[in-house]
Amino acid sequence: MANTEIAGKSLVDLVFSWSIADILNKDLYKNKVKQIPKSFSSVTDYLDSFIFPLIEEMREDLCSSLTLLSRAPTCEISCIEITEGYKPPDNLICTIDLKATDCFEDNFEPYEPESGDLLALTNVRPKCLADIDSPKLPFLMALVQRVTEKNEEGYKLSVRLSKPIAPEVCILEKGCWVTFAVLLTNLTTNNRIWKALNLELGEGSFNIISNVLQKDPTVCRNCAICFSRERNWIEATTSGALIRSLDLNKSQEEAVLDCTALKECYHKCTVKLIWGPPGTGKTMTVASFLFAMLKMKCRVVTCAPTNVAVIGITKRLLKAASKFFEYGTYGLGDMVLFGNAKRMKLDDHAELFDVFLDFRVHMLNKCLQPSSGWVHCLESLICLIENPEQEYHLYLQDKSNKDGDNDYGEDEEDQLLDEVKGELDVRSDQDREAPKIAESYKRRTWRKIIEEHIRPGNKKHRIKAARQQQSAPEFKSYEKNSNHLRKILSLEEFYQKEFHVLKNRLKFYAPILYTHLPTSFISLRVVKSMINTLNTVDNLSSFFSSTNVPGGEADIIKEGCLQELKALRARFDVPDIHGTYSIRSFCLQNGNLFFCTASSSARLHIDGPRRINIVVIDEAAQLKECESTIPLQLPGLRHAILIGDERQLSSMVKSKNSEKAGFGRSLFERLVFLEHGRHLLNVQYRMHPLISLFPNKEFYGKQILDAPIVLDKRYQKHILPGKLFSTYSFIDVSCGQEMSDDGHSIKNMIEVAVICEILCRLSRDVSASKQRITIGIVSPYKAQVNAIEQKIRDTKIIGENVGFTVNVRSVDGFQGGEEDVILISTVRCNGNGSVGFLSDCRRTNVALTRARYCLWVIGSGETLLYSESVWQKLVIDAKTRGCFFDAEEDDGLACAIAFALLELGQPDGLLHVNSLLFRRSRWKVFFSNTFQQSMARIEKVAVRKEVLLLLSNISTGFRKPHQERYVSFKDLIPRLLEYIKVDEMLHVIWNVDIIEENASYVQILKVWDVLPWFEVPKLVNHLNTFFSTYSTERLNCCKFRCAEGNLVVPMTWPIDSFSSGNNLTMSDYIEVLARKFSLLTLKD
Missing domain, CATH: 3.40.50.300 (P-loop containing nucleotide triphosphate hydrolases)
Known part of the structure; x- marks a missing residue:
């Protein structure tokens, strides 16, 4: 494509000219995208250097959207209308009605259209590229120009189409067309960049x-x-x-x-x-x-x-x-x-x-209304004080033209709130793109202003008076006649009620005006005058409750109040602007x-x-x-x-x-x-010095100083016990496994398990100590972020713990953020030291500098050590500083790793004496081939976990009560074979045996099988034959139990105690041992 082909085109025109093949073609602009230089000869050369890289980036963005089409937000179209100005091929504006999506489909949030959204229009809910480019409806795009209407049923959009459409496409009758709009991307930012590069933003400056x-x-x-x-x-x-x-x-x-x-x-x-x-x-x-x-x-x-x-x-x-x-x-x-x-x-x-433009516009729009705003209320109050009879006369004239009383008898507070709410909900045609302010916040804000600026006792007094009135007999009689009209107010009643309404409105508007008007339009002198005047008005109103006709001191205050009101009117020149568009421009210009x-x-x-x-x-x-x-x-x-x-x-x-x-x-x-x-800026206030040490040395040449606050001993927090969870540590997960997630990203479920185990401990400790901490979990890979988030949801780790928050993000998403504790999941675990884009020093810098009190890096030390990247230096540094720890040395983390391997369908590595679950147990555990085969046949991971957990417990010395422990069958040697009940179906069958080790006989655990109870007799018959070869001495050793507190521990006998020169038989030796350990609890 030649440069002349893009000259004079908008970015939208260019995008609309692309076919699906163009979008998917990664070489479409390969020869046009040149290296952006570091120096430029002119402004034109400077701006032009970004044009084709921007176009290529836009193409790739759309390409990415098309490859993930099945996940894209989708809305059903209920109506397509051709507008009056629709004139192909240039003016392709039409209106589309989208149905609202109330539910979450496939874990995606409902689509809410915005100006600048680029949509693909199709006649089926798309799952692949063929669904948006069919013979019936070729590839068709639409750019949302504005959202003209939003209600419970959906949205009405004004869109520009990429190509003319046939009339039948607009027919959405049942059985003919079921059309969908699919979000591809939003063009707003790239479109603004395009205009800046093409000098289309207006009269700009090139000084910089x-x-x-x-x-x-x-x-x-x-x-x-x-x-x-x-x-x-x-x-x-x-x-x-x-x-x-x-x-x-x-x-x-x-x-x-x-x-x-x-x-x-x-x-x-x-x-x-x-x-x-x-x-x-x-x-x-x-x-x-x-x-x-x-x-x-x-x-x-x-x-x-x-x-x-x-x-x-x-x-x-x-x-x-x-x-x-x-x-x-x-x-x-x-x-x-x-x-x-x-x-x-x-x-x-x-x-x-208070500083947000859209909210400010709505606030000022109410205050500047000609018929009800500040100026109107101020003039009305001046007129009322100056000539109450004339105002009363106007009231009577107005009354004679209406069936019933006006609003003066209503609660001014609620009346004003309703008016304001209605005003905020009204949207002019010029303001349809402004985001809707949350209704709850609007009402809460206006209520707060009313409560702060209307006399505090006013409403309470009226409620009390209303209750007294309702209890009076005449009120009950009045209540029965629903059509009875209120009486006409007397001059005195009218004066008091009108005065209170106007006073409260002015008090209501005053803080809005001095909060939202630029100081160039309302000086500090005016604000002081405004507040003082309203205080004077308050003083005048206080006389209404103590005198029927204003006089004496009240007349003096009345005259003073009138003069202050007139002075305020003369001093405060309220901007003469009306309508949301004018007010918005006013705020931006001033x-x-x-x-x-x-x-x-x-x-x-x-x-x-x-x-x-x-x-x-x-x-x-x-x-x-x-x-x-x-x-x-x-x-x-x-x-x-x-x-x-x-x-x-x-x-x-x-x-x-x-x-x-x-x-x-x-x-x-x-x-x-x-x-x-x-x-x-050379002083850092975030990280404990043990955390800042490596990044300061590696990335900033030791130019950064630690602030006194982080050097203070109180800044060191012991969140969890143990050296492994000190201020800074590298937790080595050597048996991690990196795996692809749909070919788009990488995850490591072993590291996920380790992180969730740490979170469980943090949650328990925080709940017990009632402290408040924030946890950040950072990973360079989106798939790992998703896996951690899903595991947290599945295990419900956080629960009701209000003092414990967890924030899981990618490294890119965490830039600028900070938390009390940061866990980094590095993910990569392979034999060649490949770490991909994790080797980016800038990404590493961000990850390592988010923590305040504790930073725990979780990953494969071996992989990172051979990566020849900054991570190699980090591992060496951690080992030098004594901050490098093996995750498997922690019993809880080892157990979590073991169960993670089980979930991945890799139980074989767990069923041996030196596995993660058993290598640090009191008892050595050996497994028969039959048991391993039976475990492989168990489909439910939860059941497998339960089996291994039970075996882990007995390897520590835990035993169930005597009567529930032994397998008892005819011809079976008593108290030799034991069982553990897994669930209503399965049982683990095992016994204590002895092996020769280091010139001694040592008791060990032998696990034979896990099977339903009705299959146990068959196993017993097989084992009877096996046990028949045992000598009496060996059987007695197998049946011997040595208790240590509440635990049963393995017994050891020296081999030379049973040599031929020794007169003691095995039985005799056992009796000697029994007398020797007579102070211990023996279980036979």
Whole structure:
């Protein structure tokens, strides 16, 4: 495909032009994808270098979706409607109705469509590629442009089709068409990148991009004209004092002060890098800088690759800023968080609703309503106080036109709540794509505001009065007549009720306005005036309960209240904006701090302010360089601050061709390669020193210092007893087995069993100690993550333990996260030291630096030792430091490994004297061939487990009561053969025997068979013949029992005690031994 074939095309046009064969062809763009250079000659060359790698990545993304088609979210289509503007071949817009999926099918969540979703339309629920490309309905794609309606029955979508459709496709009558929509991917982010690369975002700025094309040491240097002046000014003012009060270390404070000095620099464009290794407080550093910018009214866009990172920064800033707000939430109007509420999981972060754009728009929309908002209520209250008779006259006129009373007698609180709820539920056509705010949170938020800002005793007083009224005889008489109309209010009653309603509405709106309006539209002086005025209104209302006609002191307060209300009206110029679209644009154009993903920053190109001073990109080393061009083109941009660590994971790239071309490389990483200067945050606050020791030495050249908090002895936690579970340990699972999971990933079920055994212990200990800990389980392979999650669900390890949380993720998914205890499952176990992408140092760095108090690495020491990777160094380091332990040395872990082998259908390795279950037992256990054959015939793994568990118990010396233990049949030697009941069907038959070992006779256990009871006689007949060859002495040795406390332990006799020169027979020797151990409990 020539370059001219993509010129002028949108990404959607290009995708729609692909056939299934094109999508599956991994060589389609192989010759077009070139290595992305590290230096560029022009902005055009720079942007063009990402075009074909982006197209190839998009193709591979679709290819991956098609290969996993049977797992893709699918919805049934109930209706397809051709719109009036549908005109092939260009305008292929139509409407699709999708049925809601209420249940979970095949463990997949129901599909909820979003704008940008790319769908495949088919006439069957797809299981393979042939199902989406049939003669009846050839491969057809649809792009969701917007979700126009959502209800209990499903969704109505406006979509753009990839090709014209025949009229009969739209007929969905029974027996004709049963059509489905299958989600392939979402194009939103890639489409925004495409527009940024093709200069289609609007009037952008290339101040930053043009300065990072080549190596330029001056780009990171401070402005020679203004830096010293700005830096000195900041340090000498309250801003400097504020930064120093945030408890930053020297490296953090230096980075914040250096970046803050950029605010007033318009002489040059600067790019600052802040290098934040794991646990060094980069989020705190960013939040401190942003707080300084908030106080200095500087316009800054803060973005990150993921919603998780964006949420983290916003929460940290709110936590820091809330301590300095003079009036609670005043000032939050300068902060704007926007994006997809569902993907942000905003319901889990209730504290962020005060800065979330969609919620703010709904709040302000209520307050700014011309007929019921703040201005209306303020004017109405002024008119009521000035001329109550005129207002009463209007009330009477209105009353005469209605059948019944108005709402004044209702509970104002509930009335207001209902109105607000209704307002929030109404969605304008311009706002259909805004995510729906959780109903429970909306109601809880409004209720909280009402309770805080309406006089606390008001509702309680009304309830008490209502109960007294209901008990009166006249009320009961009134209640009988359901059609009886309420009486017309008197002037005094009207005045009081109207006054209370308006007062409560103003108190209700006030915190909304000073929370959500930018400070440039509502000054601190206005806020103070607003609060003081409402307090005066409260004082005036208190006279209504003690006097019938306002007079005396009440008149003075009334006049003062009136003057304050008028002064507030004159002082507070409320923005004249109405409707959700206008309010949203207003918030975006007048905010100072904006928080969003790098992709979502494209929205600011359309609705944002005309000038952005600074862009901050957190987790910049994880952001593809092509995606960073979206925020770096924001209008008026002059400075950029990139925070990250190129020694941790970069962004994920699916296409091998694009990966080789460097498509996953970040701007941060390229600038580091070009020796761009940077600030190093050199104090880590997360890991215990025993945990940080290896990664600091291996990945950061010992440049990172441990903070005093982690050096404190109290930071060392003894979560579980034993050296194996100390602060840092490598737990060697030598018998692990790596296996493929449907050819897509690798898992190791032996390591899964070990991890679950450790979790069981943690759960018990945490429950007993009532401490609260968080556990993270990290693995490089998705199949292992899934296997661990499934095992946890099956075994119900966590249960009701509220102080015990487990988070299982891949290494890639854990970047940026931290937990009290981290277990790493390395998975790989083979004879050649192959560890695959586990050898990636950045992936290893992330895995090793997530733990606070304990890090336990679980894997095959031998495999990793021969891997010739960083893991080889880790194993050698663990052995040198005495932190390397064999999992099989722990009885519980050995048992877990044994049962895991059993579940994998490999019991043979367990049925010998030196197996995991028996090699450390008091008794040596030997198995007959018949027993091993019988075990192989048992199909249920649970029964096999029970058999081995019972044998493990008796090998420790445990015995059942005497009468339930022996097999008793005619002609069988008494008290020789014993049995264990497994279940209602099966029994294990065994006896004590002796062997010659180290010049001694030693008692051992001989296991003969596991079989139903009705087959035991046949076995007894066989054993009778076998036992008939035993001498009396040997039989007596077999029947002898030596007790040690509650356990039966094996007995040992020296062979030379039975030599020919010895007059003692075996029986005599036993009698001597019996007298010698007369103080012990003997069981015959």
